Amino acid sequence: MRCAVCGSERLSALGELTSGNRIGDQRFLRLAFPRTGIFRPRPSYDACFARACLDCGALIPFLGASARQQLNAEADSLSDVDSSY
Numbered sequence: 001m002r003c004a005v006c007g008s009e010r011l012s013a014l015g016e017l018t019s020g021n022r023i024g025d026q027r028f029l030r031l032a033f034p035r036t037g038i039f040r041p042r043p044s045y046d047a048c049f050a051r052a053c054l055d056c057g058a059l060i061p062f063l064g065a066s067a068r069q070q071l072n073a074e075a076d077s078l079s080d081v082d083s084s085y
């Protein structure tokens with residue numbers, strides 16, 4: 001596995017990724033997409049894990065197994081968010 005930013009192969013062990021906002025707060029970073037219907041919630045997937053590049057410091061987040069399975073099942077229905085704001 002290589003760093004997507006600098007190409008280094010020196011990545012840390014897999015760590016747990018949390019928001020770090022408060023002690024005991026276990027909310028993970030979340031990847032969210034636009035709603036797929038008016039009454040449907042936004043599809044979102046928690047990134048529970050990460051590796052850090054030991055050379056440039058880039059953080060590479062990963063979805064947990066259940067979030068990855070859910071994303072695979074729903075991937076064809078997802079669309080890009082509006083990135084103009």
Ligand SMILES: [Zn+2]
Binds near residue numbers: 058
């Ligand atoms: Zn790097």
